[in-house]
Every structure is written in C-alpha cells, then in structure tokens.
Amino acid sequence: MELTRENSRTMIYYDFRSGLTQKQCVDRMISAFGDKAPSKTTIYRWFAEFQRGRVKLSDDPRQGRPKTAVTQENVDAVRKLIEEDRHVTYREIQASLDIGMTQIQIILHEQLGVKKLFSRWIPHSICEEQKAASVTWCVRTLERFHAGSSNAVYNIVSGDESWIYAYEPETKNQSRVWVFENELKPTKIVRSRSVAKKMVATFVSKTGHVTTIPLEGQRTVNAEWYASICLPQVVSELRKENCNRRIILHHDNASSHTAHRTKEFLEQENIELLDHPPYSPDLRPNDFYTFPKIKLRGQRFSSPEEAVDAYKTAILETPTSEWNGCFNDWFHCMEKYVKFRGEYFEKQ
Template identity: 35%
Template sequence: MANFEHRAVIKYLLKKGMSFTEIYDDMLNTLGEGCPSYTTIRKWGNKFKRGRISLEDDPRSGRPKTATTPEMVDKVHDLMLNDRRLKASEIAEAVGISKERVLYILHEELDMRKLSARWVPRLLTMEQKRVRSQMSINNLEFFKRNTRDFLRRFVTCDETWVHYYTPESKQQSKMWTKRGEPAPKKAKTVLSAGKVMASVFWDAKGILFIDYLQKGKTINGEYYANLLNRLKTAIAEKRPGMNKKKVLFHQDNAPVHSCTYRTPRIHQIWHHLTFTYFLS
C-alpha cells in the first residue's frame, strides 16, 4: 500500500475510536511487513486529531531552480533546433549550467528524447514526395469510383536482389526445448555473395510473372520493353477477363522505367499494351 493509503486507514480507524496501539496491532496483523511503524501511526494520528484533512505530504522548501528559468529553457531549445545532434554536456557548456539541469530541461520541460536515425531505402526529395502524394490521390479517386474494377485492373512491379542463400532469422531458428536444456546454437552466417536480380509483376490476385536477369546482362530500355510484352502475354493467359480492359499499371521512377517517354521503341510497345501509366 502507498503512504497515503496507510494514512487513510489510520484516519478511518481513529474515527472508530481506536487507540494508536490498537491501530498498530490491527494494521500489523493485516499488512505484515508492509505495516507503517508505530511512530508514523502516532505522528499522523495526532495530525488528524488536530484537524488535518489532507493525506499528502507537506510541500518542501528546497533549493530554488535558478537554472530552470523560461529564458534558459528557450536557450536550450534554440540550441537543439540548430543542431539536434548536440550532446547534453555540449549544451551545458554553451549555456553555463550543469548537465543534470540540461537533461531535466530536455526531458521534463521540452519533452524531448534522443533517438537513433532509422535506416530507410532512400531519402526522397520534395519533388519526389509531391509526385508520390499526387499518384496516391489519383489512385484513391479510381478506387472510390469503382473499388472492384480498380482492384482487378491495378498491376504493379518491382525489382529485388535474390541471394543464393539467405540465413534464417532469429524467429525462424526457434525450437522447443525442455526446461533446463541449453539453448540451441547456430553459426553466424551472412547473405551469400551470389545473387540475381528478379523483376516481379503482380496484381491483387497474385504474381503474374517473375523474370530473373541473366548473368552478365543489365536491365536497359530494350530489355524492359520485352518484359512489358511478356507482361501483356501473362495478363492474357492468367487474367482472361482483362483482355478488353485497360490495365492501371504502376511502377517506380527508376531510369529504365522513366525512359518510356524518351525511347521511341518503348513508347511504341507501351502504346500497344494499352496501359494507363502511373510513375512515382
């Protein structure tokens, strides 16, 4: 029980007319080692007899927080906005207060915490973010207009490296063991050096086809144009109901994808596929 709960019990038992000794014996029998001392019961009992109502401790007059002033908080805040990598010791030296006060201001006054940067595939420019936002809005409009038709027509693609050997994850390596048995061990392994580029095309129903780039070749405009022809064939075979529908095709802005508008050969094939083209 918390201290204020002990005091509430003491106050209640005093109202019943019990003496300090009786209160101590009663709480000791109930709480055991968690029982407050007889001195504490007597101290708070006398306070309640004198008319005290509050169960909380009296405020203490400690040392004034001269360092934690609004002006100092603003100084620390400005330094953090200028350089978010600053250490607490560097801020303390710059503003002339202790490191402990700086940490208090950062955590309690500014509600800030220091986190490590998260790895992301790439950092997007403002223009790239704007294009992606606009493409998302356009797709959402198509989706709201006819949800079922949109999911049937929407096709996307992406490329990824497939390693010849990928070590199992920590979750995958779990196994049942009896209590007391040593934990299973495995040697540390890394991704294999051998790998192949896979181009995957899929829609809401699943994979349409996967192309594995041959060793020594690169994906250029002509190669990608052939992939689009194969995609057209795969859609005709696996999605026969789409023969008379215009596909909503989405892809990223990789150079080989965005060269559609610059290469006549790809532009010709692209027009033949009758795709609605989304680039983001």
C-alpha cells in the first residue's frame, strides 16, 4: 500500500491529538515506514498547523503551473542546471525554465531526490580507503549492537576532549532572530573568542553524563594524564556501585588514547575497547551532540574555571531522555555513513 500524503497527515494528526511530541512522531514514522516516512520538516510543519487549529488534511489550492510542467524534459533540464552549478537557486531555475515553484519543488525533491545542504569545513580530505574503513566500522558496530537495540549499548561510555572558553561568541546560526515586516535587520558586533580556556574530558553514556574531568596543571592531554588521572576517575564513577560492571570504552584515535600506557590500563581494568574509524567526527557522540549542545556560546565568565562549572551544571540538567536520544542518533549516524559510503554529511 502506498503511503499517500493524506495517510501520513492522518497519522501525524493522530499523534498530535494523542499528546506525542514532534520528535516522538518522527521516530514512530521512521520506525514504521523507514525512507518512505514524511520528512522531519513536514511533521513539524503539520504539528504547527494543527496547533493553529487546522483540521483539514487535504492540500490547499496551490499557485503555479499545472503538474503537466513536471515533464521528463524539465526534469532533465533541472538535473543539468544542478550539475553545472551546485549553488543554483529556486529562482534561477524558475527563470531559466519558466515553470512554477511548486513544480520545481516536485522535480527537485520527488523526481531527483536532491537536498540543498550548507557547505562546511571538514577536518581532513579522506581517501577511498578511509571511507571504506569508516563504512566497515559502521557495519560491524551496527551488527554488534543490533543497530542500537542491544542492551550492550548501556555498557558503552564515549569520551572526548574539548576546550571550554571564558567567552566564546555565538555562531551565525545561533544569533538568528525573528523580525517583523518593516523592522530593521539586527546588527551584531563581531567579538573574538577569549584566550582564557581550560581543557576538559567528558564521558557520556546512554543513561546520561558519567563525568567531566578538567585538565589541571598542563595544556595538552598526554597518555600519562589520560591513563593515570582521567580514566581511573571514569572507572571509579562507573563502578562505585558494582565493582565488576562491564565497561565498553569508545574514544577516538588521539595519541593519548592509543598509547601503550592507556592500553595497559584498559587491560588491567578489564575494559573493552570500541575502536573508532579515523577522520569520522560525525561518529563521536560528544562531537555531534554534547559539545555543540552544551557549550555556552555568547555567555561571558570571569574565568575558565567558572565556565567549566557552568558547563558541568548544564550537562547535569540535561534529561536522561536526551542522552538516550543522543545514542539512538549515534546509530542513525552509522546508518547514514553506510548509506553515503563514508562521505561527510550534514544533519538531515
């Protein structure tokens, strides 16, 4: 049975009336229909429509040319425009082909299945062998943990290091605000990041934040600090109620993480290691979730120590459900890595 727009809107409306959140609705639809589920944007838009009192599920009358404009000739023409200029806009396509905006959207998203993503810096130009290694790791990890459904996921602890600044300016995206028609566009003074900073190592699990350990008395992480100061505190926190608790440690390939001293400690404490593919930042929970979410951009602190205290407080205030969602998203990231054959990808 084909999932029509009216079918999906009926299910979205049912979830809305049942008191589910938008995210819960998204998760339910993806679980039931996979790639054929309506997009997150569509679900959030219909929740907003229902909140405004809408009950009609059929489309409103649309402007633009009839669907007859969605011809193979126009589909091929749009594909050619995209291949020639990856930055081509809706308006430029419309001006070039003289077809309606609705038909352009149908061609782009239903016929060609393309999405427009922001460009971004990536940390390394990866070769085909490295992409293949990332995909292999994802396939192996998905199989090992049953795509995130295995109870063994609760034994995983993922750790990573990051700088915490006394002041770090907001990103351009964070500083966006709503403005009414005829209002002046807001201006923003460009400020520099503070030089006062402190390195912390943060460890998280599916059930929540485990611990955050500041780097004291030095500026760089080395194997001695990691194996003799940092990891023992992590283990102590995890095993304070059960000294035999199983721990699966996930961290990246930094030299302090792969050093012989660190490996000795892990073996001594009977800690399993979940390795990490090189140059794969999208596959580190702290990188794609904790640090972007918790970092206190735009706030000014009197010292790095005060900033670290605020960072810890913000982490502790994060509900368990969000950490659970973080680890679910982690396995979704692995699935995307397999789908995109190891290429970097933006949030979908």
